[in-house]
Amino acid sequence: MKNLLEVKNLKTFFHSEAGVNKAVNDVSFEIPKGKTVCIVGESGSGKSITSLSILRLIDHPGEIEGGEVILDGTDLLKLSDAQMRKVRGREISMIFQEPMTSLNPSYTVGYQIDEALGLHQKHLNKKQRFEKVVDSLDLVGIPDPREKYREFPFKLSGGQRQRVMIAIAMACEPKLLIADEPTTALDVTIQAQVLDLMKELQEKKGTSILFITHDLGVVYQIADEVVVMYKGHIVEKASAKELFHNPKHPYTKALLHSIPVPGVTPRKSKLDTVDEDVDYLSFPKEIR
Numbered sequence: 001m002k003n004l005l006e007v008k009n010l011k012t013f014f015h016s017e018a019g020v021n022k023a024v025n026d027v028s029f030e031i032p033k034g035k036t037v038c039i040v041g042e043s044g045s046g047k048s049i050t051s052l053s054i055l056r057l058i059d060h061p062g063e064i065e066g067g068e069v070i071l072d073g074t075d076l077l078k079l080s081d082a083q084m085r086k087v088r089g090r091e092i093s094m095i096f097q098e099p100m101t102s103l104n105p106s107y108t109v110g111y112q113i114d115e116a117l118g119l120h121q122k123h124l125n126k127k128q129r130f131e132k133v134v135d136s137l138d139l140v141g142i143p144d145p146r147e148k149y150r151e152f153p154f155k156l157s158g159g160q161r162q163r164v165m166i167a168i169a170m171a172c173e174p175k176l177l178i179a180d181e182p183t184t185a186l187d188v189t190i191q192a193q194v195l196d197l198m199k200e201l202q203e204k205k206g207t208s209i210l211f212i213t214h215d216l217g218v219v220y221q222i223a224d225e226v227v228v229m230y231k232g233h234i235v236e237k238a239s240a241k242e243l244f245h246n247p248k249h250p251y252t253k254a255l256l257h258s259i260p261v262p263g264v265t266p267r268k269s270k271l272d273t274v275d276e277d278v279d280y281l282s283f284p285k286e287i288r
């Protein structure tokens with residue numbers, strides 16, 4: 001099978017007194033094995049809710065109303081809660097935006113990677129786990145990994161904490177890594193390093209990546225395939241090359257004009273913004 005994950009007609013709605021917010025409204029896309037798919041769109045377009053739905057981490061008042069999330073032939077939406085817990089971390093890992101809130105400040109970074117390993121790779125003994133933790137710190141480019149094992153998160157820089165999060169996410173060798181704006185809080189140089197690191201790990205381990213961002217510059221750097229979301233809908237799906245050189249949907253074109261991408265869009269002194277008065281949903285959807 002070429003695809004690791006197939007999301008079909010996914011619908012996740014939030015119900016309130018004010019009505020129904022169709023945060024994810026009939027979304028379908030695929031993640032090929034060993035490839036990086038980026039979901040791009042403005043804030044509030046439904047990117048995070050799509051990824052949280054894949055992991056079944058939607059809380060009340062949110063509800064997955066329909067669709068299928070097929071991982072290697074299994075519909076995750078049909079699994080029991082206990083089966084789903086095994087999928088999380090073992091087959092799918094997730095990296096969130098803010099590394100300081102995701103790492104526990106009271107435990108050493110080594111302990112936290114060890115904990116992730118212990119949960120999912122039960123065949124390893126303590127000594128083997130220690131070596132694996134040191135290896136994984138080394139792999140994500142943390143200097144002096146044996147010393148850093150014993151450090152608490154606050155002693156590390158933002159870039160190093162994000163690398164530790166990647167080490168934790170990769171420790172159990174997931175088939176799919178979901179990264180939701182993982183580099184947004186980092187400065188540009190560190191961001192580029194973290195993206196390179198993810199690409200490198202992908203090449204070594206064959207991991208598929210679902211990468212979520214509002215930043216087309218990041219998409220340009222990392223994506224094989226791109227899914228463009230707007231108000232809960234997918235408006236365009238294309239290979240990265242196609243999207244940047246031959247965007248089809250008016251919304252994609254507007255996005256590309258609003259954000260400078262080095263080497264693709266011309267430098268401008270003043271940026272356009274996506275026109276809020278245009279109803280981009282009036283154009284044909286899911287152009288491919």
Ligand code: ADP
Nearest residue numbers: 014021023041042043044045046047048049050
């Ligand atoms: P993005 O990640 O693209 O910025 P989200 O997926 O977080 O956007 O949000 C999509 C929509 O779902 C937005 O309209 C947002 O207000 C709504 N939403 C997200 N989380 C909640 C929640 N806990 N309760 C109610 N509405 C929510």
Ligand code: MG
Nearest residue numbers: 047048049180
């Ligand atoms: Mg989000």
